[in-house]
Amino acid sequence: MSPTMGESGRPLYEELGLLAAEYDRVVELMGREPTDPELVMFSLMWSEHCSYKHSKPLLKGFPTTGPRVVMGPGENAGAVDVGDGLAIVFKVESHNHPSAVEPFEGAATGVGGIVRDIIAVGAKPIALLDSLRFGTLDSQRSRFLFRRAVEGIGHYGNCIGIPNVGGEVQFDERYEDSCLVNAMCVGVVPHDKILSCAARGLGNRLVLIGNRTGRDGIGGASVLASAELGDDDADKRPSVQVGDPFTERKLMDLCQALNDANLLVALQDLGAAGLTSAASEMASRGGVGLAIDLDRVPLREQGMAPGEVLVSESQERMLAIVEPAKMDAVVEMARRHELDATDIGEVTDTGELEALWRGEEVVRIPSLYLTDDVPFYEVPRDAAPAEQPIDLADVPEPADLAATWRELMGDPNIASKRWVFEQYDQLVGANTMRRPGGDAGVVRIPGTTRAIAVTLDCAEWHTELDPYAGGMASVLEAARNVACTGAVPIAATDCLNYPNPDKGSTGWRLAESIRGMADALTAIDAPIVSGNVSLYNESPRGPIYPTPVVGVVGLLDDASTSMGIAFGDEGDAVLIIGYGDARVDASRYLGRCAGCPPTPDPAADAALLRLLAKCAAARLLTSAHDVSEGGVAVAIAESAMAGCIGAEVAIDAGRRADEAMFGEGGGRVVASCDPADVDAIAAHAGDGVAVTVIGTVGGDDVAIDAGGSTARLSLRDLAAVWEGSIPAALEAR
Numbered sequence: 030m031s032p033t034m035g036e037s038g039r040p041l042y043e044e045l046g047l048l049a050a051e052y053d054r055v056v057e058l059m060g061r062e063p064t065d066p067e068l069v070m071f072s073l074m075w076s077e078h079c080s081y082k083h084s085k086p087l088l089k090g091f092p093t094t095g096p097r098v099v100m101g102p103g104e105n106a107g108a109v110d111v112g113d114g115l116a117i118v119f120k121v122e123s124h125n126h127p128s129a130v131e132p133f134e135g136a137a138t139g140v141g142g143i144v145r146d147i148i149a150v151g152a153k154p155i156a157l158l159d160s161l162r163f164g165t166l167d168s169q170r171s172r173f174l175f176r177r178a179v180e181g182i183g184h185y186g187n188c189i190g191i192p193n194v195g196g197e198v199q200f201d202e203r204y205e206d207s208c209l210v211n212a213m214c215v216g217v218v219p220h221d222k223i224l225s226c227a228a229r230g231l232g233n234r235l236v237l238i239g240n241r242t243g244r245d246g247i248g249g250a251s252v253l254a255s256a257e258l259g260d261d262d263a264d265k266r267p268s269v270q271v272g273d274p275f276t277e278r279k280l281m282d283l284c285q286a287l288n289d290a291n292l293l294v295a296l297q298d299l300g301a302a303g304l305t306s307a308a309s310e311m312a313s314r315g316g317v318g319l320a321i322d323l324d325r326v327p328l329r330e331q332g333m334a335p336g337e338v339l340v341s342e343s344q345e346r347m348l349a350i351v352e353p354a355k356m357d358a359v360v361e362m363a364r365r366h367e368l369d370a371t372d373i374g375e376v377t378d379t380g381e382l383e384a385l386w387r388g389e390e391v392v393r394i395p396s397l398y399l400t401d402d403v404p405f406y407e408v409p410r411d412a413a414p415a416e417q418p419i420d421l422a423d424v425p426e427p428a429d430l431a432a433t434w435r436e437l438m439g440d441p442n443i444a445s446k447r448w449v450f451e452q453y454d455q456l457v458g459a460n461t462m463r464r465p466g467g468d469a470g471v472v473r474i475p476g477t478t479r480a481i482a483v484t485l486d487c488a489e490w491h492t493e494l495d496p497y498a499g500g501m502a503s504v505l506e507a508a509r510n511v512a513c514t515g516a517v518p519i520a521a522t523d524c525l526n527y528p529n530p531d532k533g534s535t536g537w538r539l540a541e542s543i544r545g546m547a548d549a550l551t552a553i554d555a556p557i558v559s560g561n562v563s564l565y566n567e568s569p570r571g572p573i574y575p576t577p578v579v580g581v582v583g584l585l586d587d588a589s590t591s592m593g594i595a596f597g598d599e600g601d602a603v604l605i606i607g608y609g610d611a612r613v614d615a616s617r618y619l620g621r622c623a624g625c626p627p628t629p630d631p632a633a634d635a636a637l638l639r640l641l642a643k644c645a646a647a648r649l650l651t652s653a654h655d656v657s658e659g660g661v662a663v664a665i666a667e668s669a670m671a672g673c674i675g676a677e678v679a680i681d682a683g684r685r686a687d688e689a690m691f692g693e694g695g696g697r698v699v700a701s702c703d704p705a706d707v708d709a710i711a712a713h714a715g716d717g718v719a720v721t722v723i724g725t726v727g728g729d730d731v732a733i734d735a736g737g738s739t740a741r742l743s744l745r746d747l748a749a750v751w752e753g754s755i756p757a758a759l760e761a762r
Contacts, residue, residue, distance in 0.1 A: 033065060041065070045072035051404055058398050066336040066384065066391045070399060073302040073340050074309060077564050080403040083530045084562040087408070087540050090547045091557040097519050098556055103314075105149035105226055105298060106216075107558025109520045111584055113477055114220050118152040121160070121213035121485065121524045121580045123563035128181075128210040131269040132174045136210045137181035138272040141344050143214040144189065145298035148281055149347065151224035151288045152216030155460060156472045157186050159196040159212050160485040160524070160578045161449075164205030166441055166758035171200070174208050176759065182212070183452035188274035189281065192461050193453035194470025196485050200441050206568035211524045211561075213580045215483055217474060222288055226297040226307075227315035228350045228376050233294055235308070235319055235374035236356070238363060239280045239346040243329035246270035246303070246342025276345040276368070283366040284347060292359050294350040303341045305399070307348040309382050312396035318379035319396070323386045325373040335386040350376060408536030416494045419614045419624035427687055430740035433618075434662050434733075435750055437691060440617055443659045444754035467594045467671070468510035468655050471585070480588035482516035484581055489574040490615040490622040496538040498628040500545025500577055505634045505696060506657055507581040508553050512638040513653040513698060515592045515645025516583025518553055523560040523579050528572030530564055538575040546577060552631030553638060555581060574622070590645050594654035595671035601651055601701045601726040603678050604710070605661065606640065608633045608719060609695010611688055617658045618691035627694030634696040636717040641698065643713045649706045656697040662690040662733055662740070664699040669731045670748050678724025682736025689735045701726055 032052060035044035042052040045068065055063055055071050063071060073079055081088070093101045099116045100108035106120035124139025140157065147154045159182055164171030186193050191214070228235075246269065287293050295315070297307045304321070312319045323338050333341075349370075351359050356372060363370035377383070382399070384392035427433040437443060450465035462480055463471035469484035486507035492499025508518045523546065530536045550557060566573045585591055596603070614624025644650045652672070656664045661680060669676050683689040702710060711720045732741040 032062065042068060042072065045069060046076060047072050051075060054404060058402060064391055066339055067394055069336040069340055070305045070392065070394065073305060074399040075403050078301050079306055081562050082403050082405050083408050083564060084525065084539065086405055087543050090543055092547060092551050093556050093558065095554065095556045098558055099220065100223060101558050102560065105146040107520065107522060108150060108223060109558060109582065111474060111479060115474065116218055116220055116223060117481055117582060118147050118150045118216040118218055119213065119522055119580065119582055120146050120559035121211055121522045121578065122561040123524050123526060124210050124212065125208065125526065125563050125566055127269045128178050129174065129208050132177035133181035134269050134271055135181065136178035137185040138270040138344055139210050139212045140182055140185040141272045141274065141277050142300050143212045144191065144277065145347065147214045147216035148284045149224065149226060149296045149298045150218065151222045152218035153285055154191045154214050154216045154281065155458060156215040156470060156483060157191050157193045157212065158470065158483060158485050158580065159193065160487065162199045162201065162204045162209040162576065165200050165202050168205055171205055172759060178210055179449050179452055185272055185274045187454045189278045190457050192455050192457050193450065194455060194461055194472055195465050195483060198446050198449055203571065203574050206570050207566040207573050209526050209566065209573065209576060211578050213485055213522065215481065215582065224288060224293060224296045226295055226311050228295050228311040228317050228319060229315045230294055230350065230352065230376055231378055232353060233376040234351045234353055234356055234372045235321065235376065236349045236351045236359060236370055237326060237346060237373050238283065238349055238370045239368055240273065240276055240343055241327045241329040241369065242338055242341045243343045244333065244337060244341060247337055247340060270342050270344050272344050279366050279368055280345050280347065283363055283368055286362055287359060292351065292355050294352060297348045299346040299348055301342060303339065305339045309396045309399040311348065311350065312382055313400040318377035318381045318383065319374055320377050320383040321374040323384055325371060327369050327371055335384065335391045339384065408530040408539060410537045410540060411534050412537050413534040416625050419619065421613065421684055421688065424613055424619065426685065430686060430690065430738055431742055433687065434690065434740050435742055435746065437618060437659050437663065438666060438747055439750040439754040441755050441758060443617055443663055445752045447752060448755045462588060462591055463514060463593055468513040471514050471591045473588050478588055480585040480591060482511045482514040482583040482585065484510040485578055486510055487576055487578045489576045491626045492538065492542050492575045492577060493622050494615055494624065494626060496541035496575060497545040500542030501549040501629045501631060503577050503579045504546050504549035505629050505631065506655065507579040508555065508634065508638055509655040509696060509698065511581045511583035512641040513592065513594065513655050514583065515590050515642060516585045517642045518555045518581050518583045518638060520558050521550060521555045521579055521581045523557060523577060525562045526566055526573065526576040526578060527564050528567040535572065542575060542577050549631045553635045587646065590648060592645050592650055592653050593671065594668050595652050596668045596674050596676060596701050596726045597651035597672060599674065599727040600704065602704045602707055602722050603676050603724040603726060604700045604702065605697055605721045605723055606700050606718060607637045607695060607697035609697055610683060611660050611692025612694045613688050613692050616660065616691065616693040618660065629696065637696050637698065640714050640718045644710055649702055649710050651701045653698050653700040656699055658693065660691040660693050661699065665733065666731050666747050668699055669744060670751065674726055675728035675730045675744055676724055676726050677728065677732050679734040680723055682738065686735035686738035690733055690740065
């Protein structure tokens with residue numbers, strides 16, 4: 030028997046994204062040709078987006094266990110213990126390709142999807158973050174994508190009532206055709222209310238909750254998320270899901286109520302591949318079978334085929350396992366929340382996923398074939414040529430350090446992101462303690478005196494040039510951001526955004542950056558508990574940078590000890606705490622991805638993180654701010670603007686004043702404190718962390734002396750450039 034042919038005249042499996050060898054493997058497993066609905070299911074479950082078939086072998090290198098880990102990778106989200114019988118649940122995911130095709134809906138439904146992952150674990154969402162990367166703002170396309178994606182995130186998040194407390198935004202021409210939209214959600218749940226996605230209980234009912242099923246999003250996992258973008262992007266718009274945040278809010282409340290009433294056995298989000306993915310993962314995770322009657326699935330559109338019902342990615346839907354005796358209570362509670370709860374099948378002991386359509390069996394697949402028998406591939410490990418350090422003699426010395434500093438503050442990658450985060454509700458829920466604009470968001474854990482600090486970060490230029498060191502740098506910068514609030518980093522999540530792993534040196538960069546991340550995470554004792562991989566982020570014009578976005582969660586035992594980045598009182602001492610020499614290589618000052626950035630020292634960073642936590646707990650520091658893009662000069666300027674007070678500082682000029690001021694690298698923090706507390710801070714540091722007083726807070730100017738070369742700018746001038754850069758770039762065209 031020959032395979033079914035598609036409309037193009039090619040085999041249907043090829044149109045659906047399966048390789049010939051993969052199709053042959055399906056036939057071998059099944060012992061027969063698959064039905065058309067079965068073939069569609071295999072194509073999606075074996076897609077890169079759903080199976081991680083190129084990255085899963087590499088992900089085994091991450092540390093995933095620890096004394097605080099309650100739920101690690103493999104479920105909808107990870108969970109860590111934070112005391113008082115509570116767990117913090119979190120995860121970050123990508124919605125890159127949909128956002129490049131339809132930015133508003135792509136970004137909005139990215140928020141909706143990550144929120145449902147948190148709901149599926151039984152948690153109440155308490156915070157959102159987003160990591161965004163677009164082309165440069167002199168591009169009309171990138172301005173459009175940027176505006177609309179931010180609008181989509183704001184619209185969805187604001188409607189469902191979850192505060193957006195942080196994130197990052199970067200602009201680079203390498204993201205012109207393949208923008209990145211990564212969304213992170215954090216929730217809280219009592220340990221005894223954590224839900225698994227594992228189906229269990231012979232005869233228990235399979236219940237579809239939430240929106241009706243339509244054709245929106247069909248094929249999204251294979252059409253968009255597992256392929257490179259090209260000139261036919263507009264043709265892919267039907268594959269982008271359409272969100273309904275008001276229904277999501279009702280769904281959030283309903284799932285919380287069902288869990289509180291102990292009415293659920295298991296719960297799973299319907300995301301990529303829809304009912305197929307949710308049902309197969311629930312069945313395989315629980316070691317059971319599921320029998321589905323597709324005629325019972327509430328439809329939004331007439332004439333849908335069984336394959337469409339099985340793989341629709343219509344939003345705001347959850348799949349639950351419910352004991353028969355509790356069905357009436359579930360349906361009644363859903364009715365009160367103005368949502369459908371429909372019995373569409375049952376748990377069986379066959380280990381198979383079965384589906385009936387108009388009384389006839391159209392699907393019978395052992396669930397493990399869809400989830401565990403995916404063909405996995407070793408990525409090529411072709412290393413890129415070693416980079417050469419930047420020769421400082423080839424970098425022109427600025428004639429005016431102050432003018433260079435001012436110009437750097439206006440770089441959209443350094444400038445204020447207020448235009449973005451003011452479109453988000455940051456305070457809804459009344460638990461936000463530190464809002465966007467600092468190093469990390471701080472959110473009170475409801476009902477306790479504790480708080481968490483959360484952030485997203487990445488060192489993509491570093492990862493391009495030296496993937497092992499760049500992977501470490503991405504983890505350590507995120508950890509420093511959290512530590513600058515006084516929190517102790519306790520766990521992490523990641524979203525690995527990379528180009529085609531079979532091309533060039535991408536596979537090597539992916540493997541090496543994961544190795545670097547793993548070593549850094551081990552050094553700071555922050556295991557990975559959840560994550561996401563997004564490959565094929567490239568277009569005919571070229572690939573994105575390897576972009577391993579890292580989300581870190583830190584714990585503050587006493588919420589009142591949290592710190593911000595703002596300088597405080599006149600006369601306070603300004604300090605640099607940490608290690609490392611500044612270099613212009615791959616810095617924003619250099620303005621290009623070139624050279625050899627300094628390799629991080631995870632052990633030294635771990636010591637710095639411990640010191641910051643000790644000093645915060647002892648209330649010795651007024652402020653702390655990570656030194657990253659733009660170097661010491663930018664960190665000092667940002668702390669001064671945040672506190673509306675200037676500073677006079679002097680630093681060692683090193684090899685050259687501009688490098689000392691604007692160079693990047695190492696694990697360094699600009700901090701401030703009462704001068705009387707400097708000795709106590711140094712005592713806590715011991716011999717492990719350098720603590721250097723470099724100046725004093727005060728005045729209306731920010732001035733830096735680097736070995737006799739001085740730059741001075743007024744706070745008013747700095748703020749005008751820093752705050753006005755992105756709005757001006759968007760409004761001028």
